[in-house]
Amino acid sequence: MSTEVPAGEGKKDEQAEPLDVLDPNVTRFELVKEALRRDGVEILHYEPRFPVPGTKEEKRVVRTISFFFVLSGLAALGFIVAYIWWPWEYEFGGADTWSKWYTPVLGALLGIALGGIGIGILTWSKKLLPVEELMQERHDGASDPVERRLTGATLVHIGDETGVARRPMLKRALLFGAAPLGLAALMPIGGLIKDPGDALFTTGFNPKFNGGNPVRLMREDGTLIRPEEISVGGQITVFPAIPGGATLKHADSPTLLIHLREPDAEEARNNAYEMNKGSQWENLIAYSKICTHVGCPASLYEQQTNRLLCPCHQSQFHITNNATPIFGPATRALPQLPISVDEEGYLYATSDYKVAIGPAFWERERK
Amino acid sequence: MARFIAALAFVGATYTAFSPGIYADEPTDSALTLDEQRGKEIFDQSCISCHGPDAQGVEDRGPSLIGVGSAAVEFQVNTGRMPMARQEAQALRKPPMFTPEQAAFLGAYIQAIGGGPEVPEDVDLDNLEGADVANGGTLFRVNCSSCHAFSTGGGALSSGKFAPDLHPASAVEIYQAMLSGPQNMPVFADNQLTPDQKRDLIAYIKYIQDDQAQGGWDLGAFGPSTEGLAIFLVGIVALALATLWIAGKS
Numbered sequence: 001m002s003t004e005v006p007a008g009e010g011k012k013d014e015q016a017e018p019l020d021v022l023d024p025n026v027t028r029f030e031l032v033k034e035a036l037r038r039d040g041v042e043i044l045h046y047e048p049r050f051p052v053p054g055t056k057e058e059k060r061v062v063r064t065i066s067f068f069f070v071l072s073g074l075a076a077l078g079f080i081v082a083y084i085w086w087p088w089e090y091e092f093g094g095a096d097t098w099s100k101w102y103t104p105v106l107g108a109l110l111g112i113a114l115g116g117i118g119i120g121i122l123t124w125s126k127k128l129l130p131v132e133e134l135m136q137e138r139h140d141g142a143s144d145p146v147e148r149r150l151t152g153a154t155l156v157h158i159g160d161e162t163g164v165a166r167r168p169m170l171k172r173a174l175l176f177g178a179a180p181l182g183l184a185a186l187m188p189i190g191g192l193i194k195d196p197g198d199a200l201f202t203t204g205f206n207p208k209f210n211g212g213n214p215v216r217l218m219r220e221d222g223t224l225i226r227p228e229e230i231s232v233g234g235q236i237t238v239f240p241a242i243p244g245g246a247t248l249k250h251a252d253s254p255t256l257l258i259h260l261r262e263p264d265a266e267e268a269r270n271n272a273y274e275m276n277k278g279s280q281w282e283n284l285i286a287y288s289k290i291c292t293h294v295g296c297p298a299s300l301y302e303q304q305t306n307r308l309l310c311p312c313h314q315s316q317f318h319i320t321n322n323a324t325p326i327f328g329p330a331t332r333a334l335p336q337l338p339i340s341v342d343e344e345g346y347l348y349a350t351s352d353y354k355v356a357i358g359p360a361f362w363e364r365e366r367k
Numbered sequence: 368m369a370r371f372i373a374a375l376a377f378v379g380a381t382y383t384a385f386s387p388g389i390y391a392d393e394p395t396d397s398a399l400t401l402d403e404q405r406g407k408e409i410f411d412q413s414c415i416s417c418h419g420p421d422a423q424g425v426e427d428r429g430p431s432l433i434g435v436g437s438a439a440v441e442f443q444v445n446t447g448r449m450p451m452a453r454q455e456a457q458a459l460r461k462p463p464m465f466t467p468e469q470a471a472f473l474g475a476y477i478q479a480i481g482g483g484p485e486v487p488e489d490v491d492l493d494n495l496e497g498a499d500v501a502n503g504g505t506l507f508r509v510n511c512s513s514c515h516a517f518s519t520g521g522g523a524l525s526s527g528k529f530a531p532d533l534h535p536a537s538a539v540e541i542y543q544a545m546l547s548g549p550q551n552m553p554v555f556a557d558n559q560l561t562p563d564q565k566r567d568l569i570a571y572i573k574y575i576q577d578d579q580a581q582g583g584w585d586l587g588a589f590g591p592s593t594e595g596l597a598i599f600l601v602g603i604v605a606l607a608l609a610t611l612w613i614a615g616k617s
Contacts, residue, residue, distance in 0.1 A: 093577050100579050220509055231556035233548050237509060299513045300524060302551035307525055311513065316525050327525065 040137035048130045061127045065120050072116025079109040200361055203288075204240030204250035205337060206352040216241035216348040217257065217286075217339070224346045227284055230259040233303040237289060240349070252357055254289040255337050256299055256308070257347070258319060264306055268320040275354045276322055279338035281347065286337040287323045288357040291315055293330040295358045308334065332360070399479055406476025409469055413450055422477060428454070436483020437474030439547035442540055444470035448549070456527030457550055460535065484546045490562045492538040495570040503571030506564055510555065519575050520588030524551060532587070534576050538569045 019026065019034045033043060050058040088102040142148070164171050202208070205215045217225050218241035230236050235258045239246040245253065260268060265283035272279065279285075291298040291310040298317060300309035307326070308317040315328030323334035335353040342348050356364050399407060410422065417429030424431030432440070443449035444465050448458035465473070478485060486492075508517065514530035516522050521532040528551055533541070542565055548554035560568070586593040 091579075092574075093579060097579070229558050231548075231554035231559045233554040234556065234559055235553045236559065297513065300522075300530075301553050302524060302528065303548055303553045304551045305525065305528075309525055311522065314523075314525075 036134070042135050042137075043132065044135055045133040046130060047132075049128055058128075061123070065123050065128070068116045068120035068123065072113045072120065075109045075112035075116060079106060079113060082106055082109060200363070201356050202352055203357060204242055204245050204253035205255075205349040209240065209242045209250075214342075214348045214350060215245075216342070216346050217255070218245060220246045222246070225257070226345050227259075227281065227341055227347060230257060230284065232259050232261055232283070234259050235299075235301045235303075237299065238286070238347075252290065254297065255286050256289045256301065257284060257286045257339075258301060259284055260306070260320070264320050268322075271321040273322050276336045276338075279336045279350075281339045281341055284339060284347070285319065286339050286349075287317070287319070287334040288337065288353060290334075290358040291330055292325070292332040292334060292357075292359060293328070298330075298334065399476070402472050402475045403479045404476075405469075406472035406474070406479075409465065409473055410476055413464070414473070417451075422480060432477050433481035434483045435477060435481065436485055436547060437471075437478040438484045438486050438543040439549065440474040440477045441467075441470045442543035442547060442549055444473055446536075446540055457529065460531060484556060486539065486542055486546065487557070487562055490542070490566060492542060492566070492569065495538065495566065495573060498570035499567045500570045500574050502564070503567035503569070503574075506560065506568045507571050510560070511568070514552075516588065516590050518585070518588040518590070519572055520585075520590070522589060522592075533572050536572070538573065541569050541572060 019030065021031060021034060036043060082102075082105050086102050086105060087097075087099045089099060091097045091099050164174075207214055209215065217238040219225060220237065220239060222241075224241060225236070225238060235256055238255050238257045240250060240253050242250070244250060260283045262283060265280065265285070268285055269280060287308065289297050289299050291312065293310065293313055293315050296310050296312035298308050298310035298315065300311055301307075301319075302309065306319040308319055308323060309315070310317075310328065310330065313329050315330035316326050317323040317330070317334050318326045322336065325331060325333065335355050335357050337353055338350040339347055340350050410418075414422075414429075417425055418432050419425045419429070422432035424433075440449075443458070445463055445467055447461035447463040450464060451458045452461070463470070477483070507515075507519075511519075514522055514524065515533055516530075519533035521530045523529050530552070536544070544552060545555040545560065545565055545568075546557070555565075557565075580588070586597055
């Protein structure tokens with residue numbers, strides 16, 4: 001082992017005399033070799049794939065590569081033709097229409113075009129380029145101590161030239177100039193911070209949105225709701241009957257109004273929490289539609305098992321027991337909306353929700 | 368007297384003609400019409416073990432059918448859900464055991480003894496021409512999509528239950544399902560969604576059924592769950608194979 005000289009070291013010693021690159025007799029390959037040598041790379045092995053040019057084997061490889069390039073070109077042309085002339089407009093039904101193949105055809109042709117180029121180039125480099133084995137010198141450890149000392153001195157010199165240490169006034173003035181600039185950059189973030197007020201604690205059912213009067217319930221299209229319009233064992237999504245009640249302005253207000261069967265309604269009445277007592281109107285019960293986990297619409301109503309499901313994370317709420325969570329990640333019951341029927345026979349909310357709807361937030365418990 | 372005997376003979380002849388011999392000595396319920404009688408015969412043979420005598424229900428086996436109406440009966444029987452193969456989370460759609468005619472008899476019988484919702488006769492479900500598909504789409508998204516998914520592919524519910532794919536459902540079946548709220552589906556009676564609105568809704572579902580899957584293979588139209596799973600499995604497997612191939616090459 002000890003007799004073996006590392007290739008790089010040995011080479012340096014052997015070729016102590018550098019190649020005269022300007023000598024007209026030097027071949028091009030020698031120049032290439034010299035260029036590599038100067039970068040610390042040595043050619044260990046170099047031979048052409050096909051030492052004898054024009055063999056049958058070589059011609060076969062050339063044909064294969066050409067095939068892929070031509071295939072790629074044809075597919076690309078096909079892509080252009082399909083892009084322009086293939087019927088693409090939507091047709092109803094369309095079991096046997098050409099248009100439904102528009103996207104797959106484009107995809108397949110583009111795939112073949114790009115794949116053909118790629119496979120061609122790969123085959124070229126693997127099957128035609130010469131076999132070569134190179135070795136590069138390895139540099140290890142930190143930089144040369146001389147280099148480090150020189151660089152360090154240069155940096156300190158640049159700092160010293162500015163004379164900040166000697167001129168404290170300049171330092172303070174610069175600080176005064178730069179610090180507010182940094183603060184100014186933070187201003188756009190400040191614009192995102194604002195006090196939500198009681199927005200998180202109120203919904204569109206709060207009388208304050210209706211001139212202090214209780215808010216009626218309405219459908220998405222704005223029609224008011226009479227209790228007899230909901231089937232037994234049925235459910236309906238309701239909104240506050242105020243301007244913009246079914247819009248994103250009151251996105252916290254969608255409520256699920258459920259018409260329970262008599263025995264289920266009785267059970268719900270008996271189970272009601274203190275704050276939910278009297279919130280039902282006869283067999284109608286209303287819960288916030290917004291899941292207390294992360295705010296998805298928990299509106300999958302199972303009318304026999306009396307469960308409400310949230311489709312996002314499979315939370316389940318027990319309708320006849322204050323909509324307490326019985327499965328899944330939600331930890332709090334869905335808030336119940338106290339409802340009643342006014343003298344004109346329309347359903348209305350006797351007050352806003354008793355607790356904040358939707359997912360938890362920092363100040364939730366503080367109110 | 369002769370007329371009385373003639374009338375007796377006519378009644379006897381009719382009865383013998385329509386009633387199978389083995390039931391001949393059973394007392395007949397004169398309040399039931401002929402169709403209802405036939406329904407009762409089928410009921411007493413195939414349904415009674417779970418739904419009990421006179422459809423009163425059997426504890427832990429089958430619910431009472433009093434008040435469910437013919438819509439529920441015909442829906443359950445014509446879609447093959449009833450009779451159930453076994454007690455499980457949910458009755459599954461399968462080839463029906465009875466002909467539509469027999470289902471109609473059964474429906475007539477249950478309707479006669481308990482009443483309940485029926486499909487109104489003046490709703491034209493065979494020809495949905497003129498129904499407002501766009502309005503049906505709005506109604507579908509408000510009322511149905513939370514369980515049946517936006518493209519009617521259905522979705523999961525709790526404890527093994529699920530909202531079925533609506534593609535195999537016929538117009539009448541959809542109407543009956545809305546009317547009766549089969550299994551855990553909420554009821555959408557005619558007071559909640561008018562027959563015209565139901566017709567629009569059915570037209571929308573039919574439109575989706577007849578349309579092609581935009582964008583290729585829809586993976587059952589279940590939405591992000593199956594699509595996510597598919598891209599995860601196919602994508603991750605493809606990437607794993609690619610890394611193995613690259614590692615094997617170098």
